[in-house]
Amino acid sequence: MAGGSREPGRSVTSKVLAILGAFDTGHPHLSLSEVSRRSGVPLATAHRLVGELVAWQALSRTADGRLRIGLRLWELGQLAPGRLQEVAHPWLQELYADTGENVHLAVRDGLEVLYVDKLHGRRAVRLVSRTGGRLPMHPTGVGKALLAHEPEWFQAAYLGRELERPTPRTIVEPGRLARELATVRAQGYALTFEEMSLGSCSAAAPVLVDGHAVAAVGIVLSSRRARGLQRLVEPLLRVTAGIARSYSGIPPQD
Numbered sequence: 001m002a003g004g005s006r007e008p009g010r011s012v013t014s015k016v017l018a019i020l021g022a023f024d025t026g027h028p029h030l031s032l033s034e035v036s037r038r039s040g041v042p043l044a045t046a047h048r049l050v051g052e053l054v055a056w057q058a059l060s061r062t063a064d065g066r067l068r069i070g071l072r073l074w075e076l077g078q079l080a081p082g083r084l085q086e087v088a089h090p091w092l093q094e095l096y097a098d099t100g101e102n103v104h105l106a107v108r109d110g111l112e113v114l115y116v117d118k119l120h121g122r123r124a125v126r127l128v129s130r131t132g133g134r135l136p137m138h139p140t141g142v143g144k145a146l147l148a149h150e151p152e153w154f155q156a157a158y159l160g161r162e163l164e165r166p167t168p169r170t171i172v173e174p175g176r177l178a179r180e181l182a183t184v185r186a187q188g189y190a191l192t193f194e195e196m197s198l199g200s201c202s203a204a205a206p207v208l209v210d211g212h213a214v215a216a217v218g219i220v221l222s223s224r225r226a227r228g229l230q231r232l233v234e235p236l237l238r239v240t241a242g243i244a245r246s247y248s249g250i251p252p253q254d
Helices: 012-021 032-039 043-055 071-077 083-099 141-147 152-159 174-187 223-228 230-248
Strands: 059-061 067-069 102-109 112-119 134-136 190-193 200-209 212-222
Touching (some): 032 043, 083 212, 102 141, 200 223, 212 223
Antiparallel strands (some): 059 067, 102 212, 200 212
């Protein structure tokens, strides 16, 4: 029995990772029983391992006794490679200053987009995305910008799945979505209208390095101001081109 576990084939390490993996942006605070249920680790074992994780500050407790990710993990997370974020952040600041709208940076991770940076103001529309959070690709502007630049086999595999529909406006028909992705690739940017959440729309463009989309930048604003979306495309494309040059080490243009 791996790791001295009473569960054949499951090591202590796998249980610890499952416990940590029980937390996500939708579940930042969990009770011990919720940790056990979401991780699949028996309650008694979870109690013991959670105690050790709390002692090591990988987990911590809120005032009401619930569990959350601790400072030690946050500290370790800062050691992860982050050159893309470092290069892109000043450009995101410039885009936010120019537009006053929510802006974010995302990368593809598997079949989802992972949001790695975000800037937003108090008066801007509420965002569904969160830094460190994940969303499906097809209903999001950044997701479409990334998906449009993936190889044909990847697009076919993605469109061949049963696609979730967060809102009635989400495009899930494979043929229609394929045509939209072709348009996104041809024009260099994506537009969405209430496909991820009602009340918001977005413009997004890929950061292309040697023809590969290493990331995408998106701008999100209220659907009530959707007519102003097109005017955001030019500053958006300027910023994604700037990020691509900086990431590639190309000197800035005069």
